[in-house]
Amino acid sequence: NAGVTQTPKFQVLKTGQSMTLQCAQDMNHNSMYWYRQDPGMGLRLIYYSASEGTTDKGEVPNGYNVSRLNKREFSLRLESAAPSQTSVYFCASSYRRAFFGQGTRLTVV
Amino acid sequence: GNSVTQMEGPVTLSEEAFLTINCTYTATGYPSLFWYVQYPGEGLQLLLKATKADDKGSNKGFEATYRKETTSFHLEKGSVQVSDSAVYFCARNTGNQFYFGTGTSLTVIP
Numbered sequence: 410n411a412g413v414t415q416t417p418k419f420q421v422l423k424t425g426q427s428m429t430l431q432c433a434q435d436m437n438h439n440s441m442y443w444y445r446q447d448p449g450m451g452l453r454l455i456y457y458s459a460s461e462g463t464t465d466k467g468e469v470p471n472g473y474n475v476s477r478l479n480k481r482e483f484s485l486r487l488e489s490a491a492p493s494q495t496s497v498y499f500c501a502s503s504y505r506r507a508f509f510g511q512g513t514r515l516t517v518v
Numbered sequence: 519g520n521s522v523t524q525m526e527g528p529v530t531l532s533e534e535a536f537l538t539i540n541c542t543y544t545a546t547g548y549p550s551l552f553w554y555v556q557y558p559g560e561g562l563q564l565l566l567k568a569t570k571a572d573d574k575g576s577n578k579g580f581e582a583t584y585r586k587e588t589t590s591f592h593l594e595k596g597s598v599q600v601s602d603s604a605v606y607f608c609a610r611n612t613g614n615q616f617y618f619g620t621g622t623s624l625t626v627i628p
Contacts, residue, residue, distance in 0.1 A: 413561075440614040451607065451620030452562075459614055499561055506552065507609070507616050509561035 411435050415500050415510035422490040422517045430485040430513050432500030440503045441483040442467075443475060445496040446512075452499065458483055490517045524608045524619035531598055531626050539593040539622045541582075541608035549610040551575075551584050551591040556605045556621070565593075565606070598626045 413434045422428055434441065443455040444467075454467030456475040464475050472494060474486045483502075487494060495517045500510045525540040543549065550569045554562040566575030571586035580595045591608060603626050608619040 442616065444618075449620065452618040454616075457615065501562075501616075503611075503614060503616065505550070506564050506567060507554075507562075507611075509554075509563070511561045 413500055413502055413508050413510040415498075415513050417513060418511065420513060420515050422487075422515065424491060424517060426490050427486065427488050428490065429487075430498055430500070430515075431482070432484060432510060433482045434500075434502040434508070435481065436502060436504070436508065437480065438502035438504045438508075439480070441477065442501040442503070442507070443473075443483070443485045444499045444501065445469065445494075446499060447496050455485065455498075490515075492517045522608050522610055522617050522619040524606075524622055526620070526622065527605075528623040528625060531624070533600055533626055533628050534597045535626075537593070537595040537598045537602075537624070539606055539608075539624070541591045541593065541619060543589050543591065543608075543610045543617075545589075545610055545612055547612050548586075549612045551582070552609040552611070552616075553580070553582055553591070553593050554607040554609060554618075556607065558604070562607060598624070600626045600628055602626050 416431045439460045441458045444452040458464045458477040461480045498513045501507045552567045553565040555565045556562045566577040568575040568584035574583045605621045
């Protein structure tokens with residue numbers, strides 16, 4: 410029972426590079442989320458998807474795009490990475506409670 | 519608005535001390551309330567939850583009571599252990615939206 414799986418676990422990017430963070434859940438949840446976690450800021454919602462084919466902006470969407478490819482997968486893309494996007498990124502899915510992946514530690518230099 | 523406010527850390531306690539981490543929320547409607555715990559290098563895990571007023575969530579010796587009159591969901595444990603060292607997040611949801619507090623770091627020293 411894998412739950413929520415995120416890849417990669419670690420990534421270093423140069424400013425201006427692009428990358429996609431992958432997330433998949435095997436619990437048949439409709440709702441999926443991307444958060445970023447920064448010291449002293451807690452978890453901030455980047456994007457949210459209530460169901461396959463729908464996405465909504467969260468608190469801090471600028472510089473990110475998302476794709477809800479199917480019910481299982483919800484990816485987060487950084488088109489042109491900036492140092493301000495250095496953070497730990499968490500994917501989650503929910504049904505009555507939220508389930509989190511292990512996180513992706515991203516450093517942009 | 520809709521938000522969760524929890525006490526700022528870090529909190530340092532000696533083993534077997536009493537723990538309280540305060541959490542208050544603002545919300546329209548009747549949210550469910552949660553405490554999540556994050557151990558070093560890991561994702562968040564559900565610690566306990568309560569879905570309606572006066573419910574008490576409990577797990578691993580931790581407790582929190584949903585107090586609608588004070589819009590609070592304070593986390594308590596009577597005797598902390600070194601293994602409880604982690605970051606604790608209060609959260610609420612309404613519908614499918616989850617809102618988290620900023621997290622409180624707890625360190626328990628032997």
